Amino acid sequence: MAVDDLIREEDVPAVPAEEYASRHSDVRKLTERLCEPLCPEDCVIQSMPDTSPTRWHLAHVTWFFETFVLSKGLQGYTPFRADFSYLFNSYYNSIGQPFARPNRGLLSRPTMEEIFEYRRAVDQRMQEFLRESDLDRVAPLLPVVEIGLHHEQQHQELLLTDIKHVFSCNPLYPTYRERSTQASPEISPLSWSSNEGGIGWIGHEGSDFAFDNESPRHKVWLDPFLLANRLSTNEEYLRFIEDDGYARPELWLSAGWNQVCEQGWTSPLYWIKQDDGWSNFTLSGLRSMAPSEPVCHISFFEADAFARWSKARLPTEHEWESAAQNLKIQGKFVEESAFHPLPISDEADDRLSQMFGDVWEWTASDYSAYPGYQPLEGALGEYNGKFMCNQYVLRGGSCVTPKSHIRRTYRNFFPTESRWQFSGIRLAR
Amino acid sequence: MAVDDLIREEDVPAVPAEEYASRHSDVRKLTERLCEPLCPEDCVIQSMPDTSPTRWHLAHVTWFFETFVLSKGLQGYTPFRADFSYLFNSYYNSIGQPFARPNRGLLSRPTMEEIFEYRRAVDQRMQEFLRESDLDRVAPLLPVVEIGLHHEQQHQELLLTDIKHVFSCNPLYPTYRERSTQASPEISPLSWSSNEGGIGWIGHEGSDFAFDNESPRHKVWLDPFLLANRLSTNEEYLRFIEDDGYARPELWLSAGWNQVCEQGWTSPLYWIKQDDGWSNFTLSGLRSMAPSEPVCHISFFEADAFARWSKARLPTEHEWESAAQNLKIQGKFVEESAFHPLPISDEADDRLSQMFGDVWEWTASDYSAYPGYQPLEGALGEYNGKFMCNQYVLRGGSCVTPKSHIRRTYRNFFPTESRWQFSGIRLAR
Amino acid sequence: MAVDDLIREEDVPAVPAEEYASRHSDVRKLTERLCEPLCPEDCVIQSMPDTSPTRWHLAHVTWFFETFVLSKGLQGYTPFRADFSYLFNSYYNSIGQPFARPNRGLLSRPTMEEIFEYRRAVDQRMQEFLRESDLDRVAPLLPVVEIGLHHEQQHQELLLTDIKHVFSCNPLYPTYRERSTQASPEISPLSWSSNEGGIGWIGHEGSDFAFDNESPRHKVWLDPFLLANRLSTNEEYLRFIEDDGYARPELWLSAGWNQVCEQGWTSPLYWIKQDDGWSNFTLSGLRSMAPSEPVCHISFFEADAFARWSKARLPTEHEWESAAQNLKIQGKFVEESAFHPLPISDEADDRLSQMFGDVWEWTASDYSAYPGYQPLEGALGEYNGKFMCNQYVLRGGSCVTPKSHIRRTYRNFFPTESRWQFSGIRLAR
């Protein structure tokens, strides 16, 4: 694959390479800071096929820079370890047959120490490359560096959701980070923000970075709609549970009902009923359920059933994006260090709150290509497009998303039964 | 469930009940005629969880009339056999826990003879009810009779696709119906029919029957598009196979590629490679592949990969419906008695041909609710809505669809990996 | 495979071929008589991988005579249908790859009528062969005819156990054969028959027929032991259930306990708890449990746990055979036409009763080769030897075994979790 395959001319960014070097350094440091509370044993475990061991995240994002930047940009570049190309490829078939995903938890070597060494070696070469190479060598690869940084931010989030799942399997309920208990404030009932619809423009525009799946910007027709002014809460969801929500097939999609029966779901993931009421397993250990926190760790099926029970529905991603169009990107992100969604802090009748951060919001839209969608050329074309099937779009980022990572046009996507992400509900009508 | 729950006032049809009686008689007779080539042993087998035994189809459609019409319309109606309500309920949880779908092939009783007796008994009561009852008793149930007739037509098609699958598992390759071999004519290369897009109206309108999932009629925005003038053929698909289509992950959706690897797919269902070239298993036995026939029995994944390989894509269901808007409903349906798609007979540059009949055409659209969609009240609300997830829409009907069953707005839907329906490809760009 | 491979010289039987012809006719007729209560639909179903459709039993035993007798004995013999050799081979790899066992229920053709035609054709050729051929052609194959007759008797039993399982899956609980209800007599408590042990001789001896797994006759050492004078009853087993037998891991082998938990066993197969107490599904339909009938349809695990709970154990097959040495072969066999085990009719303190017929008795002995065991040469060597692993021996025959089929040295064998045979318990200490 030639370098030119990777990028389109118009993508070459205007900012100097040094700025990339400095952002690279920042992003990479955050990843490692997120690992500080973990011991080597924690970083080995793959608790289900969907999750990956911390070790693997740390190495894979490094492999990305090595494979797509260093080995393209530096003549005669020798990989840190030849066999890593096989071990830490996620799903890029063009690069070669990847190591089977469900077996990532079978590897104890390279050890954490060796992986940090790998990171240091690649970081040093990246800094040299970005700061010292000829511009005409560096410039065409800057868009790839950009993708690499966003890619690492995605894995920062996954690293946290995955270790939460790992810890949840341990009856000792380990704590990732202590956090003081806070009162759960009373909050006002849901109100509705109205939008009059019409022709809308959806998708990314402009020279800032966006993933290929956010393009091209295109027209859609929207009928008038209402959007809930805030996220649905634990308290509201508990009413659904207590109204036999998990026992009434008429509230569920057929495939959702099968899931409920086969998996024996009776509450969201990480909800644990104890003698003294409901608790949630969090990255700060087991905590009693806070009624006003946004409900979290629910599947698309549960979001959909809850909406039906509420005599409402989930918004389409077009409705969501259209409503978000003029909102400032603010909310509770990973920088908050709560690693958990928080109650709404500042309420106002029908203004849209909590659109960003806290929890990813399930939409009613399946993840599909925008009209005229073109994946990137070459291996990076496998980044997004090939997953456009049987998944649903989530919007807005979560409490473990880096703030600089999110956009109004950002499309996250997961299968209908996934629950280990910080995923929640905003209703529409 | 009260009768009134089932229908909305405006649905009460204008045609006299006698016309219903006569249509009822016609539809029911066709079902039984389709069983004539079968022996009792054939009618017991469930060859995979997706298919149902012929016995079951015959009884289930009868149960539908008994449950939703006779037991509502006739005071003190005694069911033919009380336990049939459990055995022949498909998926209506509101009626009671249905007999587990994958176990339908474990039942040998009631025998075929007893099921035909059941049919005769219900048919007689239906005729009496429709011809002799007071209008004010009959009228509110006519919309349900209407659904019941369309329901039985759907099962006519399934009965044929399912017995084809059953026969295909038998190394003796039984023949459902003899058919003479025909020459495979040369046909012209694909050409493209263009459509300028804009605001379009999608969905059913008017007083004729349509399923709830075709409503409400609503606006969509369509960018300009091109639609292939005919279906893709075996010959074209063979070129995809010979170009290593089944061995190149870059042509496939990720989930499709997994399916290819896990199932070992190397050709469409029912394609069999023998020493003297490719054959197809058909309802007329094993026949050598006719190059100009529409390619058939492919999954959404295969349709999508073929489209990508063709540097084209699948149409959305909006594009398809918009293009079909003014076309006459004509094509090769079950009345043709070929039980197999046929080569295009009458070609014309860029006019759209083969839009109806022959094979169901996969679209790029997931099966979801139209804006403002309302399922029917009561048990019949389970007919369509609860399947709106992880399935894709197919349009146009097939060679085993009754002609009177299809509409321009008709939405069929199957999961992405389904191959046992008569499903094929029309390309778009 | 040469004819000579099949048999050893000393096996050539002394009785005239005509006697074989007449026994052949009798055995074959009984098989067909056992099918009389069935309709074609019943004969297609394979209710689990362990069972086979009636159709298949009827054809397979016929294939046996065709493959191992007619095609060896008649020069230029043309098989009735070439493809039957593949379809109706059970597990003889030497004959060719057999049709996959779990798929036997996917075949509707040949139909029952065609299979009966197949049987008639083979029967006629067998009669001709046995009655009209030269003795030196017939004689060497008589031992194979002998095996074929015993083989068909085995399948007579399986045909009944399998159709019982098929019917049990149908909520209509079809009846194979009506049988009047009888009072359940009071019976005396268990007593013990003692045996002093020492050197014993085990295995078949003499010129009568026996399967290869019953040879060679050999010495074993037996410590003194006690054997229960009769079979354990439903009433006794019910006490085990009511004493939480299915909920106490300490009573079970580890693998048995796993089975109990995974399968949710709480009673023997075909026991159904209804409002008015326990019922059993039988070949005469659902009947209320008769306390004094021998407990039946239990796995080795259940027999073993019941024995432990009873502060006893299961006998070894050596103990059983040694104790049976001088007993007359009498009991309730298939000729009784009850198709169900019956209460002990004639009791006597510590005399051994019910050793033959009623239910197969699980022993504590795994099914393994006797010292010096030699399987038959050629394909028939696959009859027994290759199953000598992970199965346990059962002795004595059951209520669906033909009386002429059983011997004191007869070794039946099934895996530890099998329950669909008529299998029960005799205790030892």
Added chain:
Amino acid sequence: MAVDDLIREEDVPAVPAEEYASRHSDVRKLTERLCEPLCPEDCVIQSMPDTSPTRWHLAHVTWFFETFVLSKGLQGYTPFRADFSYLFNSYYNSIGQPFARPNRGLLSRPTMEEIFEYRRAVDQRMQEFLRESDLDRVAPLLPVVEIGLHHEQQHQELLLTDIKHVFSCNPLYPTYRERSTQASPEISPLSWSSNEGGIGWIGHEGSDFAFDNESPRHKVWLDPFLLANRLSTNEEYLRFIEDDGYARPELWLSAGWNQVCEQGWTSPLYWIKQDDGWSNFTLSGLRSMAPSEPVCHISFFEADAFARWSKARLPTEHEWESAAQNLKIQGKFVEESAFHPLPISDEADDRLSQMFGDVWEWTASDYSAYPGYQPLEGALGEYNGKFMCNQYVLRGGSCVTPKSHIRRTYRNFFPTESRWQFSGIRLAR
């Protein structure tokens, strides 16, 4: 459970408690020494349900002493951590529901450091208990200490077989311990050692320790037999492979043949075919196959098929024990630090060599109770007896067995398909 339940009076050992203290210290130290080559990451992984993480072995053997000795012997003993009782119980249902075995690899906490702390704490209390407590308190528990020490030795072996499996899953093939390559000497063809049979005595006798499954000593009858003078070698096994051993169903038990087909076996576990011939993965990394080493890591099925191909058979455990009766216990054990079986060093015509150490020798005997077998009372009764079903006996110990652990009467047992133990073949006839 009272202390008295655990032991029988006659079991109280004659040796002073101090000697136990000193043996306890030795055994515990060896366990930890075996962990020295491992890093924390290695110790977390459970590579398949049969294996356990190193972490778990270390904690479980400690839990054994805490549960069965300290908490019985020390009044008011407070467990080191209450929740360890649940986490590190293997299969003792009497102690409480154990943590699900297949999930042992989901735990990262307690960390290795914490587990070593746990070991130190329990070791200290054990030393205090054994050296300082009143004799009448200590004495009754010494038999349990004895079991605990043998139990820990069993886990020393498992720790090594399990980490070998873990490492084998890693394409980097980590090395547990370097070992220099040695020449593979030529060795003489197999010869046979004869034994005249007759009445034999089998089982443990005397006051030395033995597991309950080795008792009671009892008589058996043995026909005359021949035993191979040494283990079968890689070279001999390779001839079986090259003679299409894995492709000929007639050589295999039926269940073995299914296993071969389903698992795609074509060689023993850890055999890897590379361009330059066969290699073995060993605890010293990938090494080219040494022809004269004993063949290893084969299942019962492979041992049985190889024996059949060799026109021989596997010995029964009675034959093996009878032949071993007067042999000195010498061979290559874990103390050799080779962690791999070695070629025979000292040959002599028909003398029995390699009976102990190197590889466990599969026998033809299923693992069942000796006549009159009594499991220990209480929870320790679950140690052996409940596994007596569907497993086969292996004899003689292996290169990772501690020498002081093995006995002539020692019965190891594994399911027929297990290959990850150091298991090999001695032929018999």
